[in-house]
Amino acid sequence: MIVEIAYYIGAILLLIGALFSVVAAIGILRLPDLYTRMHAASKTGTMGAGLTFVAIAVVAFDGPVILRALVGFIFLILTAPVGAHLLARAACLAGYKPSELTEINEYEESMK
Amino acid sequence: MKTVIFKTIAPALTAIMVVFSIFVLLRGHNEPGGGFIGGLIAASAIAIYGIAVGVENVRKALKFDPISMAGFGVFIASFAGLLSLGQSFPFLTGLWGYIPFGETKITVSTPMLFDIGVYFAVVGTIGAVALALEEEDDDK
Amino acid sequence: MASHSVAQTEIELPAAMLELPTSVADWSIVFPVVIALMAGALLAMVRHSRGSQVGFSVLAVVAIIVIEIDLFFRVLENGPVAMTMGNWLPPFGISFVADVMSVGFALAAAVVTLVVLIYFQAEIVPRESRHGFYPLVMLLLAGVTGAFMTGDLFNLYVWFEVMLISSFGLLIIGGKKIQLDGAIKYGFLNFLATTFFLVGLGYLYGLIGTLNMADIVLIAPAAEPAAMTAIAAIFFLAFAMKAAAFPVNAWLPASYHTPDAAVSALFAGLLTKVGAYVLLRILVALLPEQRDVFDPLITAIAILTLIIAPLGAIAQTNLRRALGFFVIGGIGAILAGIAAPSVLGVAGATFYVFHAMLTMSAFYLVAGLVERVTQATDTRQMGGVYASNSLISIMFLILVFAAAGLPPFLGFWPKLLLTEAALQDADWWLAAAILINSILTTIAGTRLWAHIFWRNGREGKKSELSNDRLRELKAPEKTFALGASVALVLVIVVIGLRPNLIFDSSRVAASDLLQTENYIEAVGLELPTQANPTTGAPQ
Amino acid sequence: MSGFDFLQLSATIALGLLTLAFALTIIRIIRGPSLPDRVLALEMLVSTGIAYTAVLAIKTSFFLYLDVAISLGLVGFLATVAFARYVLQRGLQRKERESAIQAASSGKLKQ
Amino acid sequence: MSRVALAIVLAIIWAAITGNFSAPNLLLGGSVAILALLLIRKEFAPPVYLQKIKRSISLAGLFLYELALSAYRVSVLILSPNMKSKLKPGIIAFPLSVTSDVEITLLANLITLTPGTLSVDVSEDRKFLYVHALSVPNKKALIKEIADGFETKIIEVFK
Amino acid sequence: MIEFYMAPLIGVFFTVAVYLILSRAVIQMLLGITILGNGVNLLIFTLGRITREVPPIVPQGLKQPLQDIANPLPQALILTAIVIGFALFTFLLILGYRAYQELDADDTNNMRLAEPTGKTKPPLSY
Amino acid sequence: MISDQDLGITLIAIAPFLAAALAPFIHRFTKGHSGWVLAIIPASIFIYLLGFVEQIARGEVVNAGFDWVPSYGLRLSFYLDGLSVTFALLISGIGTFIILYSGAYLKGHVHQGRFLAFMLMFMGSMLGLVLSDNLVSLFVFWELTAITSFLLIGFDHVREASRRAAIQALVITGLGGLALLAAIVLLRQFTGQWDMSAMFGWSDAIKEGGMYLPILLLVIFAAFTKSAQFPFHFWLPNAMEAPTPVSAYLHSATMVKAGVYLLARFNPVLGDTFEWSLILQVFGGFTLLWGAAMAMKQTDLKQMLAQTTIASLGLLVLLIGIGTEVAITAAVLYLVSHAFYKGALFMVAGSVDHSTGTRDIGELGGLWRAMPLTFAAAAIGVAGMAGVPATVAFMAKEEMYAILELSSISDLFTNWTTTLAIVVMILGNAMMMAVGLSMLFKVFFGEMKTTPLKPHEGSLSIWIGALVLGGFSIWAGTQLYYFTNTILIPVASSIAGYGVEASLYIKFSMLTTLPFALSTLTWILGVVIFLAIADIRAIMRSFAKNLGWSFDKIFDWLIFGLIKLSARLTDFLHHGRLEIYLYVVFVGFALALILPLFGNFALPTMPPIETISFYEGGIFAMALVGLAAVVMAKTRLVAIVSLGIQGFAVALIFMLFGAPDLGFTQFMVETLSVVILALVMTRLHLDQRDFRAPMEIIRDGGLALIVGVGVTLVMFSVLQTTLDTRLSDFFTLTSVPLAHGSNIVNVILVDYRGLDTLGEISVVLAAGIAIIALIRIRSGGPQTGSGILKKITGGRRKKTAMANKTSKTSKVAKASKSTRAVSSRKASPAKSKASVEKGRKPA
Ligand code: NA
Numbered sequence A: 001m002i003v004e005i006a007y008y009i010g011a012i013l014l015l016i017g018a019l020f021s022v023v024a025a026i027g028i029l030r031l032p033d034l035y036t037r038m039h040a041a042s043k044t045g046t047m048g049a050g051l052t053f054v055a056i057a058v059v060a061f062d063g064p065v066i067l068r069a070l071v072g073f074i075f076l077i078l079t080a081p082v083g084a085h086l087l088a089r090a091a092c093l094a095g096y097k098p099s100e101l102t103e104i105n106e107y108e109e110s111m112k
Numbered sequence B: 001m002k003t004v005i006f007k008t009i010a011p012a013l014t015a016i017m018v019v020f021s022i023f024v025l026l027r028g029h030n031e032p033g034g035g036f037i038g039g040l041i042a043a044s045a046i047a048i049y050g051i052a053v054g055v056e057n058v059r060k061a062l063k064f065d066p067i068s069m070a071g072f073g074v075f076i077a078s079f080a081g082l083l084s085l086g087q088s089f090p091f092l093t094g095l096w097g098y099i100p101f102g103e104t105k106i107t108v109s110t111p112m113l114f115d116i117g118v119y120f121a122v123v124g125t126i127g128a129v130a131l132a133l134e135e136e137d138d139d140k
Numbered sequence C: 001m002a003s004h005s006v007a008q009t010e011i012e013l014p015a016a017m018l019e020l021p022t023s024v025a026d027w028s029i030v031f032p033v034v035i036a037l038m039a040g041a042l043l044a045m046v047r048h049s050r051g052s053q054v055g056f057s058v059l060a061v062v063a064i065i066v067i068e069i070d071l072f073f074r075v076l077e078n079g080p081v082a083m084t085m086g087n088w089l090p091p092f093g094i095s096f097v098a099d100v101m102s103v104g105f106a107l108a109a110a111v112v113t114l115v116v117l118i119y120f121q122a123e124i125v126p127r128e129s130r131h132g133f134y135p136l137v138m139l140l141l142a143g144v145t146g147a148f149m150t151g152d153l154f155n156l157y158v159w160f161e162v163m164l165i166s167s168f169g170l171l172i173i174g175g176k177k178i179q180l181d182g183a184i185k186y187g188f189l190n191f192l193a194t195t196f197f198l199v200g201l202g203y204l205y206g207l208i209g210t211l212n213m214a215d216i217v218l219i220a221p222a223a224e225p226a227a228m229t230a231i232a233a234i235f236f237l238a239f240a241m242k243a244a245a246f247p248v249n250a251w252l253p254a255s256y257h258t259p260d261a262a263v264s265a266l267f268a269g270l271l272t273k274v275g276a277y278v279l280l281r282i283l284v285a286l287l288p289e290q291r292d293v294f295d296p297l298i299t300a301i302a303i304l305t306l307i308i309a310p311l312g313a314i315a316q317t318n319l320r321r322a323l324g325f326f327v328i329g330g331i332g333a334i335l336a337g338i339a340a341p342s343v344l345g346v347a348g349a350t351f352y353v354f355h356a357m358l359t360m361s362a363f364y365l366v367a368g369l370v371e372r373v374t375q376a377t378d379t380r381q382m383g384g385v386y387a388s389n390s391l392i393s394i395m396f397l398i399l400v401f402a403a404a405g406l407p408p409f410l411g412f413w414p415k416l417l418l419t420e421a422a423l424q425d426a427d428w429w430l431a432a433a434i435l436i437n438s439i440l441t442t443i444a445g446t447r448l449w450a451h452i453f454w455r456n457g458r459e460g461k462k463s464e465l466s467n468d469r470l471r472e473l474k475a476p477e478k479t480f481a482l483g484a485s486v487a488l489v490l491v492i493v494v495i496g497l498r499p500n501l502i503f504d505s506s507r508v509a510a511s512d513l514l515q516t517e518n519y520i521e522a523v524g525l526e527l528p529t530q531a532n533p534t535t536g537a538p539q
Numbered sequence D: 001m002s003g004f005d006f007l008q009l010s011a012t013i014a015l016g017l018l019t020l021a022f023a024l025t026i027i028r029i030i031r032g033p034s035l036p037d038r039v040l041a042l043e044m045l046v047s048t049g050i051a052y053t054a055v056l057a058i059k060t061s062f063f064l065y066l067d068v069a070i071s072l073g074l075v076g077f078l079a080t081v082a083f084a085r086y087v088l089q090r091g092l093q094r095k096e097r098e099s100a101i102q103a104a105s106s107g108k109l110k111q
Numbered sequence E: 001m002s003r004v005a006l007a008i009v010l011a012i013i014w015a016a017i018t019g020n021f022s023a024p025n026l027l028l029g030g031s032v033a034i035l036a037l038l039l040i041r042k043e044f045a046p047p048v049y050l051q052k053i054k055r056s057i058s059l060a061g062l063f064l065y066e067l068a069l070s071a072y073r074v075s076v077l078i079l080s081p082n083m084k085s086k087l088k089p090g091i092i093a094f095p096l097s098v099t100s101d102v103e104i105t106l107l108a109n110l111i112t113l114t115p116g117t118l119s120v121d122v123s124e125d126r127k128f129l130y131v132h133a134l135s136v137p138n139k140k141a142l143i144k145e146i147a148d149g150f151e152t153k154i155i156e157v158f159k
Numbered sequence F: 001m002i003e004f005y006m007a008p009l010i011g012v013f014f015t016v017a018v019y020l021i022l023s024r025a026v027i028q029m030l031l032g033i034t035i036l037g038n039g040v041n042l043l044i045f046t047l048g049r050i051t052r053e054v055p056p057i058v059p060q061g062l063k064q065p066l067q068d069i070a071n072p073l074p075q076a077l078i079l080t081a082i083v084i085g086f087a088l089f090t091f092l093l094i095l096g097y098r099a100y101q102e103l104d105a106d107d108t109n110n111m112r113l114a115e116p117t118g119k120t121k122p123p124l125s126y
Numbered sequence G: 001m002i003s004d005q006d007l008g009i010t011l012i013a014i015a016p017f018l019a020a021a022l023a024p025f026i027h028r029f030t031k032g033h034s035g036w037v038l039a040i041i042p043a044s045i046f047i048y049l050l051g052f053v054e055q056i057a058r059g060e061v062v063n064a065g066f067d068w069v070p071s072y073g074l075r076l077s078f079y080l081d082g083l084s085v086t087f088a089l090l091i092s093g094i095g096t097f098i099i100l101y102s103g104a105y106l107k108g109h110v111h112q113g114r115f116l117a118f119m120l121m122f123m124g125s126m127l128g129l130v131l132s133d134n135l136v137s138l139f140v141f142w143e144l145t146a147i148t149s150f151l152l153i154g155f156d157h158v159r160e161a162s163r164r165a166a167i168q169a170l171v172i173t174g175l176g177g178l179a180l181l182a183a184i185v186l187l188r189q190f191t192g193q194w195d196m197s198a199m200f201g202w203s204d205a206i207k208e209g210g211m212y213l214p215i216l217l218l219v220i221f222a223a224f225t226k227s228a229q230f231p232f233h234f235w236l237p238n239a240m241e242a243p244t245p246v247s248a249y250l251h252s253a254t255m256v257k258a259g260v261y262l263l264a265r266f267n268p269v270l271g272d273t274f275e276w277s278l279i280l281q282v283f284g285g286f287t288l289l290w291g292a293a294m295a296m297k298q299t300d301l302k303q304m305l306a307q308t309t310i311a312s313l314g315l316l317v318l319l320i321g322i323g324t325e326v327a328i329t330a331a332v333l334y335l336v337s338h339a340f341y342k343g344a345l346f347m348v349a350g351s352v353d354h355s356t357g358t359r360d361i362g363e364l365g366g367l368w369r370a371m372p373l374t375f376a377a378a379a380i381g382v383a384g385m386a387g388v389p390a391t392v393a394f395m396a397k398e399e400m401y402a403i404l405e406l407s408s409i410s411d412l413f414t415n416w417t418t419t420l421a422i423v424v425m426i427l428g429n430a431m432m433m434a435v436g437l438s439m440l441f442k443v444f445f446g447e448m449k450t451t452p453l454k455p456h457e458g459s460l461s462i463w464i465g466a467l468v469l470g471g472f473s474i475w476a477g478t479q480l481y482y483f484t485n486t487i488l489i490p491v492a493s494s495i496a497g498y499g500v501e502a503s504l505y506i507k508f509s510m511l512t513t514l515p516f517a518l519s520t521l522t523w524i525l526g527v528v529i530f531l532a533i534a535d536i537r538a539i540m541r542s543f544a545k546n547l548g549w550s551f552d553k554i555f556d557w558l559i560f561g562l563i564k565l566s567a568r569l570t571d572f573l574h575h576g577r578l579e580i581y582l583y584v585v586f587v588g589f590a591l592a593l594i595l596p597l598f599g600n601f602a603l604p605t606m607p608p609i610e611t612i613s614f615y616e617g618g619i620f621a622m623a624l625v626g627l628a629a630v631v632m633a634k635t636r637l638v639a640i641v642s643l644g645i646q647g648f649a650v651a652l653i654f655m656l657f658g659a660p661d662l663g664f665t666q667f668m669v670e671t672l673s674v675v676i677l678a679l680v681m682t683r684l685h686l687d688q689r690d691f692r693a694p695m696e697i698i699r700d701g702g703l704a705l706i707v708g709v710g711v712t713l714v715m716f717s718v719l720q721t722t723l724d725t726r727l728s729d730f731f732t733l734t735s736v737p738l739a740h741g742s743n744i745v746n747v748i749l750v751d752y753r754g755l756d757t758l759g760e761i762s763v764v765l766a767a768g769i770a771i772i773a774l775i776r777i778r779s780g781g782p783q784t785g786s787g788i789l790k791k792i793t794g795g796r797r798k799k800t801a802m803a804n805k806t807s808k809t810s811k812v813a814k815a816s817k818s819t820r821a822v823s824s825r826k827a828s829p830a831k832s833k834a835s836v837e838k839g840r841k842p843a
């Protein structure tokens, strides 16, 4: 019974995770500039991958596997923001302008 | 690339990656992984570390010249192969030993030593290349 | 069929491993490679201390030579021996097989390496030792020796790569612009050659499911012929490139003259010869049926290589680049042996490989001396060496004639064998090409000789004026560079005058290559039971 | 439908969704327009790949695929870091180039 | 002290990924951790006090909640047909109260992971964190939200 | 027979690789080399015949796998080939980079030091 | 085992080499007397050989020697019979005087020691050549004579003419040598023997076998080149660039006779056929006339002698070609006499040159007073040349005219070939006589002329040789009985291949016979020509001038043509354009893939279609899109980024099909490749689109497509077979029980095929060392280049340095307003142009 429930939960988590990934992909297609796209990639994407890890933890029923899945989730959370930060900063410093929708840019102002 | 955020988190990431690489190395005989993959992860750790804190610091931290580490890797891998000479077996014959430790046994084997050699060869070489290239950028 | 099904029956596990203990003597099959590898690794670890580098590498190479000499005579007397690594049964583990050809070539390679190492003592600019000359030389030797000794095709690929990447390193040590240019051409073309080899390997495994050479000899005849022919063609292309046969030889004249002379010498002695060795092994021993299919092609390529290469040398004004064409010409001679694959022809090719390893290395070393003395690389800037330095002059001339195959110098004997083989095979044009190669090489060589040695001054000046850029050899150059060259040339002269051992071993090597039973038996595979009434049916 | 079957079905659907995600991401890689955009999309490709691998683990019940996914998670950002570094340096280079061109043309004007 | 703590953390991670909490394995994990820490000994982070586990858990809880919530929000935003009108991106300078590098980093990363906001850079004097947000209808409200949320919790954990 | 889908795909890998390698630009050639390497690896993989999703790993506690597994030998060979290919690629990349620095050329057509341009004019003398 | 005789005879050939090795040292210690010291060697050989004369005169032959390569039937074996011993006696005897002569002639020359060494080496080679029985050793010595003569002719090496002559002689005789090699290999194939002596019995079989004509032509070609037969004669006059002792020795008595020796040696085996007679007579006769005529054109003493030597060699070939007993006897007589008088005359020429500083007969005159001994030697020599009675040359001439057996006038027409030969011989002899007279009279009689040096008689060593040879000429001409029995009959028998009962024609009827009449005719004709020689010379010279070409010029034309051909060929094949090299290689690859399939008409059939799941198909599509993205990328940078797609797809394919290790490794490698790329990319020029012309796209794309199709087809072909999985089965079954590992792939890597992995990490290590070397080693020296644009866009290192500094402080970054509008594309064409220009200029 527990197993069945776990399977259902796992399945739903999987689907949500995959959906997040698709949404993230749509996001990086639809959003207007680099910086806004980054939001989609660095968190929605991370959520997508992270949720599949959680799904594994749910359906595995094997101590080490569960632990590893959770550790994997933590690794994701640790590394994802680093890349995003570095890329955003580099793009800013290298002079990639945000889209015209952007009204406020205190970072650029600070560099003047 | 010396931002506060990166500089602060990179050492932790490096440490985790090194630990993970050793994990991948040691379990390679039974699960995906092994010396090569482990070595690549460790080399990535070195590369990240170098980008974050500067090559000089990494070199100091490593203490050994990475190429020397690579040489060491090839050396002990060959050495692992030679151990079977004593048992009158051909080159690279796997020898297995079990050291009792508490209730479990610790397995020691020449294939494992060999894989450790692979690990070092990869870490050393890729690390050396990454550091040297980063240095190129930093110094000039 | 997408997967293989595993029989769930228990197999007899002990049958998987070899039962007899390996004698220490058999370790000499693998020791040369292991010593070279470990030495390379150790030298890489201590690559900042120059003193230990020289001493240790020389020591290692001497050890390798001693082991190989012992092994050589053992194999010459008792036939091939093998060691299958990891104590696994032969087709499953990787076998090393020492037969006369492989050990003989490995020995020649080690001797050349030793000479080059000593020669390099005069050559060295201190900073270069730090950048890995010695470890790279040892790794190169390991690759070459491994390639000669291995009895497994994929393992051969690996040794080829060891050789290739070490040669990359050696090629760019010194960092001159011209070296980089040469290395780009060398790099891309050789990379492709090994890639083709790998493609061929993939196909071969997919077709017959084995990589062990002895196993291939047994299985290949039953394989699907069209695919097998394509595979053989790919191998032929790959190793023709490696050996620098016409028309896929472009990398050689583009690169061999660019590094230090010592490195050129090492390359000339080692690299193309391994390609030639594999051509012999694969086309003659492993896939003789495919060789027969390619016979006209091989003959044509041999003829073209024999003639076009020395012809190319005639116009060269860069001394070492001209020598590169001599190297290629020699490959034509080796191919000639494959085109006429009798015992005579294969023995000729084998002998030629041996000769070319020593002679062409020596040639580059002497060319290096000439470059030092004249302080030029272009023959038009040279002149006057004959009057000033008789020892270099004598060596150069001896090598010209040895390369051209004029008696009583070393190159004559294999040419004699090859000529006989070609005539026996009724390959008239091939025989003619072998002889024309001699005369063209003579022309090119004596032209170089006339310009560098006999002419007093440089091109453009009146030759009666003496070359004012000539200099004396310095003390270390005399000891190491000149000494090493003289030693090697002496070896060449002595073997040229008394070629018995090489003659006899070449014939043994050739018959072992043509009759693979000994090889297969040494590896430990079972020969197919022949319908031979005298042996009787199994009980 | 049993839980296991549902899980299998979801895994298959998830693989499909992830394939769609790949496709969309690739469009961004190809379209760009700027280098950081492409790099970002590459990173997205990696995280989708991680999810894909993890789903494979469930679909095949070989949890060893999980280890691969974890490793990817750990090292996947490396490429982004390297590219970010490149973006930065290249951008700075370009800025210098621009100012140098300006200096050169103004120098010409003075002559 | 902190080194030991970190080594223990790494050893536990080791045990977790190897899936074996037996003594020998923990010991092995410990030695591996020490090896790894030797590598990064120069850039060692300042003392980390993790005694306040309860507060840490509370921080983690907040983070997970924010993560889920904002992931959902961003998804809705992305999928909405009139996305552009809802977007109002901007980069704001967030005045930092936390001072140590670890705190700043933690805050920045938490901000980044939370959908809708993204840390771009820290000013050289470490007074400001530049944050890119998907929609900045009200700059002050955003600053306040962050300051009252993650920043406060972080200060609690580290003080 | 997934192999028969793989074969044309691998053909495309080779086609693209060759096309790129034939461009004179060193960078493009390096990309071609990478793709060629991938193509060769896939080729070996495919010729070892393909099994879906069953890695060649013996489950814990068993002496032999219970089901058909993917052919492990090609995988091992490819692993070796990948590593070697990576080493070679890296070397060639750095070589191209150094050549660009020193020779000031990234077009192979302009790398003409070892074999100089122009007609060879050997002296017509003895 | 080894008898004294084996050793002694072997030493005949070896001792001169040993002496040669010591010659420079001996010379250093004995200085002016080195000639005397070293002459002991040939003198001893001569004396040692004399010991065999009696034995051989009895019709015996001596075999001796050592095994060389027994497994191949090679022996360093010697065969002493009349022919070989006579040649050896001539070589060592004349050699003794030549060494003496050289000692004096080159006194004080810096390289006299070297010269003497070469001479001795040559002597050894020549002795070995004539004494060898084993054809391989004969060939070895044959080529050694070519090599040593190369060194001797080029002795005066600073002059281009010397170098040219040396190379010319080597090339031409070398060509002949190769023909000889081919011939002996063919003979070996036919007879299974290497030994000359063993082949005599095979004569008929060889002549009847299919290989006779090739062997014959090859042998004749070898002989003709060595013995300067028309049209390969021209190297000999040029070889006069050598110091006179060389000419005296090599070009009169020894080396040039090697070809004649070869023909004589092979006469019993190959001779006495129509082809043999025809070729030898035609070419020999023509060479005789040509050489004699050309001699008249000359005024240089050595040239005159050289041309008459060509004529004499032609005469010898002609006589061997006629091949009758009388002709062979005549040939032997002429051979010996020529060696005596021509050797003497060359030494005279050298002596004159040495003492006056010139060799031109126009600049010389009246020397008989100043150089009486030289004059005496010259007179005897010319007497020999004219065939004056009492010289052995007279007998030779009588004997050769005796081939005409005339019983009626109509025989002249029925035996017209003999008649023609006689006419040719008379003409040739007369012309040679005229040349001899011209030399004698112009140089020694008439008015004394002023010469560069004051004429004086040279030292003993200078004139003794010439005089002694002259003496021999007379001795042999007068000691008929002894000479006939000890030399003539044995030699003639060797050549004929059977016992010749030579009874010299002149013994019983001397003055009343036809031959003597013909001799008289020759003398008269000779004097007539001598009187007209100045006019003839003038006519010939103007004719040659108008003709504008000569064989000698053709040689230059050929060699320079070869050089130019070589240059064009290397320009064509080794142009230095990597893309074309690569194209050739891929064409080879395409052929290797496609041809075997088509060749065997075994194109694979299409397999049955099977469905694949959509996500598998998705990954395949992803790979395809990734590949397309790389090819179609607008800039290099975009291509690099796009590369990740296909790499990623490959990793996923590995994952999908049960290879997690591979997928993982592939992914890691892709990532690290990107990292390394990104690290170097800053210095590369990536904003450029690589342009290919439409034709190039078709050319490259076509080939690429063929390769792709070929790869696929061969794959189909292989995939239609069933894979033999016994290797993997074995690994699968034994991995856990025997190798203690569950991950079979890893067990293969570290155990079953651990050696592969050991090699692989060696590759990794070597790559590391090489790459570090590549990065660290700088060629040094400033990067040349000018122009601000270059600095801006191409001055990578300095600029990046600045960029880095600024990035540290980030001041510039803050200050600069980033405007992406100013494109770097504008700058790039200029930059690439600059790089092209620079690339062409070798630094
Ligand atoms: Na043939």
Ligand code: NA
Pocket: F076, F079, F080, F083, G749, G756, G757, G760
């Ligand atoms: Na491997």
